[in-house]
Amino acid sequence: MHRSSKFAFAFALCSLALPGAASAATKAVSAGPPLKKPPPGVPKDADVNRFYPQSIKVHAGDSVRFTIAGFHTINFPKKGEGSPPLAAPDATRPISAVNDAAGAPFWFNGQGTPVIPPIVGLGTGSGKAYTGAAAVGSGLPSGSGPPKPFVVKFPKAGSFTYYCAVHPGMKASVSVVSKSTPVPSAKVDAARAKTQLDKDIATLKKLDKAKGPADPNTVEAGPDTRGPGPVLLRFTPASLTTKVGTPVTLEMTPGTTEDHTFTFAKDVKAAGKQAEKTFVAPLPGTGPPTLAFDPKYAFPSEAPGTPVSYDGSNHGDGYLNSGVLDGDPKTVFPQKFTVSFSAPGTYSYFCAIHPFMTGKITAAS
Numbered sequence: 047m048h049r050s051s052k053f054a055f056a057f058a059l060c061s062l063a064l065p066g067a068a069s070a071a072t073k074a075v076s077a078g079p080p081l082k083k084p085p086p087g088v089p090k091d092a093d094v095n096r097f098y099p100q101s102i103k104v105h106a107g108d109s110v111r112f113t114i115a116g117f118h119t120i121n122f123p124k125k126g127e128g129s130p131p132l133a134a135p136d137a138t139r140p141i142s143a144v145n146d147a148a149g150a151p152f153w154f155n156g157q158g159t160p161v162i163p164p165i166v167g168l169g170t171g172s173g174k175a176y177t178g179a180a181a182v183g184s185g186l187p188s189g190s191g192p193p194k195p196f197v198v199k200f201p202k203a204g205s206f207t208y209y210c211a212v213h214p215g216m217k218a219s220v221s222v223v224s225k226s227t228p229v230p231s232a233k234v235d236a237a238r239a240k241t242q243l244d245k246d247i248a249t250l251k252k253l254d255k256a257k258g259p260a261d262p263n264t265v266e267a268g269p270d271t272r273g274p275g276p277v278l279l280r281f282t283p284a285s286l287t288t289k290v291g292t293p294v295t296l297e298m299t300p301g302t303t304e305d306h307t308f309t310f311a312k313d314v315k316a317a318g319k320q321a322e323k324t325f326v327a328p329l330p331g332t333g334p335p336t337l338a339f340d341p342k343y344a345f346p347s348e349a350p351g352t353p354v355s356y357d358g359s360n361h362g363d364g365y366l367n368s369g370v371l372d373g374d375p376k377t378v379f380p381q382k383f384t385v386s387f388s389a390p391g392t393y394s395y396f397c398a399i400h401p402f403m404t405g406k407i408t409a410a411s
């Protein structure tokens with residue numbers, strides 16, 4: 047999966063233009079900002095985890111065409127269910143023989159492989175009808191180039207919430223009404239999307255100037271909006287100085303829709319390239335492919351509950367990983383990772399999900 051190109055500002059990918067005449071019974075929604083490039087004053091590492099417009103009203107029998115502008119999914123769950131999990135441990139597929147560079151097995155051998163459910167990973171294909179009786183999903187963007195639009199038909203009236211399974215909290219709704227009930231025009235929908243976008247752009251500009259955490263020994267992934275919407279794919283501060291032995295907290299912005307890791311390596315560029323190749327990959331021997339997270343990046347490198355100390359040579363090659371963190375206390379992923387440094391030096395880390403995100407910490411004696 048070539049993810050990093052889609053994780054960063056994905057503006058190049060989409061437009062809200064409707065195919066065909068204005069009377070066409072297909073409305074447009076964009077997953078991610080409907081822009082061709084970042085507007086002036088918006089940094090390149092910005093993105094918005096939001097659907098444009100957030101809510102849309104259509105007639106029974108109409109369709110919605112989702113343009114996927116970023117690394118997002120469209121998931122309509124079975125009625126009564128919420129967002130499918132991005133990944134769940136599969137106990138029938140225990141992790142085995144994942145060793146560190148020194149040849150020692152990582153603690154997570156024996157745990158279930160973090161498998162991406164088929165409704166999230168592969169989806170159901172475009173053009174399906176949705177009534178709530180069964181789930182439909184776009185699948186994860188894969189391959190190179192912009193993802194294909196995802197079309198859903200709505201034959202029956204109802205009110206439906208849908209989700210991006212990648213970004214916790216990224217959700218929106220489709221209201222399907224009878225043919226005799228008026229619905230807003232595509233133009234009105236587009237204007238609503240534009241209002242949302244203008245607001246999000248203003249927020250991104252503000253976030254770009256925000257200072258990091260008040261605590262001098264804390265690094266934040268972000269800053270992000272504390273909820274669905276604008277995010278900055280960076281670490282703040284990108285460079286932190288501390289003392290040997292002082293615990294440093296590496297944390298998510300509370301409530302963020304993002305997932306990140308803090309992954310230490312000697313050569314963060316090379317390690318980032320490796321992570322990009324394997325973070326999400328099909329399990330060998332599965333067809334249709336079962337996608338899973340690489341346990342080396344998904345799990346913390348140290349067993350939960352163990353105090354974490356780093357000297358640049360951990361695991362034989364300087365590897366140390368927080369595992370996947372998010373901002374949602376309801377998921378299995380933690381929100382922070384604490385590490386102290388046992389030897390003076392400058393240490394680099396990256397995000398295994400967004401390998402272009404890097405930072406460093408200098409520990410002085």
Ligand SMILES: [Cu+2]
Nearest residue numbers: 118210212213
């Ligand atoms: Cu998303």
